[in-house]
Amino acid sequence: MLTLFGWTSKKKVSRAEVLQKRAERRKKSTQPIATTTPKIQSRKERTTISPFERLALWWAYDIGIDLGTTNVLIYIKGKGVVLDEPAYVAWNINTHEVVAVGEDARIMLGRTPADIEVIRPLQDGVINNYDMTEFMLRYYIKSVLPASSLFKPRIVICVPSGITPVEKRAVIEAVLQTGARKTVLIEEPLAAALGTGLDKATSAGAIVVDVGGGTTDVAVLCTTGVVVSKSLRMGGDKFDEAIIAYIKRRRKLLIGRRTAEEVKIAIGTVDRKAPIEEITVRGRDIVSGLPKAITVTSKEVQKALERPVSIILEGIKDILEKTPPELVAEICDHGIILTGGGALISGFDRLITRAIGVAAYLVDNPRYSVIVGTGRALREMDRFQDSLEELQ
Numbered sequence: 001m002l003t004l005f006g007w008t009s010k011k012k013v014s015r016a017e018v019l020q021k022r023a024e025r026r027k028k029s030t031q032p033i034a035t036t037t038p039k040i041q042s043r044k045e046r047t048t049i050s051p052f053e054r055l056a057l058w059w060a061y062d063i064g065i066d067l068g069t070t071n072v073l074i075y076i077k078g079k080g081v082v083l084d085e086p087a088y089v090a091w092n093i094n095t096h097e098v099v100a101v102g103e104d105a106r107i108m109l110g111r112t113p114a115d116i117e118v119i120r121p122l123q124d125g126v127i128n129n130y131d132m133t134e135f136m137l138r139y140y141i142k143s144v145l146p147a148s149s150l151f152k153p154r155i156v157i158c159v160p161s162g163i164t165p166v167e168k169r170a171v172i173e174a175v176l177q178t179g180a181r182k183t184v185l186i187e188e189p190l191a192a193a194l195g196t197g198l199d200k201a202t203s204a205g206a207i208v209v210d211v212g213g214g215t216t217d218v219a220v221l222c223t224t225g226v227v228v229s230k231s232l233r234m235g236g237d238k239f240d241e242a243i244i245a246y247i248k249r250r251r252k253l254l255i256g257r258r259t260a261e262e263v264k265i266a267i268g269t270v271d272r273k274a275p276i277e278e279i280t281v282r283g284r285d286i287v288s289g290l291p292k293a294i295t296v297t298s299k300e301v302q303k304a305l306e307r308p309v310s311i312i313l314e315g316i317k318d319i320l321e322k323t324p325p326e327l328v329a330e331i332c333d334h335g336i337i338l339t340g341g342g343a344l345i346s347g348f349d350r351l352i353t354r355a356i357g358v359a360a361y362l363v364d365n366p367r368y369s370v371i372v373g374t375g376r377a378l379r380e381m382d383r384f385q386d387s388l389e390e391l392q
């Protein structure tokens with residue numbers, strides 16, 4: 001019996017087979033589900049740079065950051081995406097020393113001695129632990145910036161569309177502490193739209209649904225920018241919590257967050273009609289207190305996810321109700337553009353299409369839409385006003 005990240009598979013399958021199956025599921029889920037709407041082409045980012053740009057890079061760097069609840073991605077102008085790491089920090093609660101950052105910290109989750117705590121400095125898309133956010137940002141920026149850079153970088157950073165001015169200020173201050181010379185905040189749905197190649201298409205109006213780890217941003221965009229938007233404190237994390245709660249309530253088994261995420265990625269679906277898959281999950285029996293393994297089906301995961309997913313559907317309906325009627329008609333032609341890692345769960349596009357009555361499309365590489373869009377925004381850096389000045 002194979003053990004993989006806390007869960008065991010019933011059949012004898014190798015890790016390579018599991019990964020191949022997962023890749024096939026992802027590939028399948030990125031297939032368009034209708035032919036009425038043109039598929040958005042994600043254009044390949046330019047990776048070659050001119051000698052002048054190379055010289056400019058030696059003097060100063062322009063950096064784009066997707067400061068996500070679950071992942072941090074960094075883009076350097078002229079280089080592309082240079083960092084993709086989980087947003088975790090492990091620290092010693094007695095000495096206050098940071099012992100690991102990123103993937104090294106994530107793998108320690110639930111397996112640390114009493115004095116080590118693994119935290120995510122951002123929760124629900126906003127800064128939860130200011131000092132750790134600043135540390136993590138400084139650490140990541142330092143790890144991607146060459147020592148040859150003479151000047152402090154200019155940074156474009158993505159934030160959820162619904163964050164308050166106080167939360168915005170906290171993000172800007174954390175970025176300034178890292179040594180940034182200019183900081184510009186842009187809203188995640190706008191960056192996601194740019195990242196999916198919607199900059200040309202927005203003249204016709206489009207709706208983008210970005211399902212992240214902590215937040216889901218729903219926004220209607222057109223040439224003038226974001227027309228109407230909403231940020232829901234709902235995303236992949238809440239899906240994991242719903243799986244934990246369901247298995248605890250119905251199967252009397254306590255499982256950890258990492259196991260819940262593995263279950264979600266391996267067999268998770270939101271489609272009632274999806275073929276049934278199974279996985280063996282290990283945890284602690286809440287009656288006996290002893291370790292136990294049970295088989296969980298994709299049907300159970302679908303049931304567990306009904307409530308969190310319905311909140312996202314309600315959010316989309318709410319935004320469509322607030323959208324000017326002319327744009328609604330154009331959105332129907334364009335379809336609903338789905339981005340973000342949380343949208344990778346099987347059947348999300350089909351469910352939205354059925355529930356809303358407008359075709360939904362999962363873009364290629366949904367986890368990278370925001371950071372690729374941030375990279376595009378970097379080209380316009382001179383046009384943007386410093387967000388701190390704007391707030392003051």
Ligand SMILES: Nc1ncnc2c1ncn2[C@@H]1O[C@H](COP(=O)(O)OP(=O)(O)OP(=O)(O)O)[C@@H](O)[C@H]1O
Pocket residue numbers: 026066067068069070071072124125211212213214215216235236237261264265268340341342343344345346366367
């Ligand atoms: N194949 C998959 N199936 C289902 N969920 C997935 C898959 N891959 C990643 N996820 C989920 O996607 C989420 C992370 O997505 P993403 O990286 O877009 O979030 P983020 O940008 O860090 O969050 P936010 O936008 O809320 O700040 C996690 O909850 C993760 O479990």
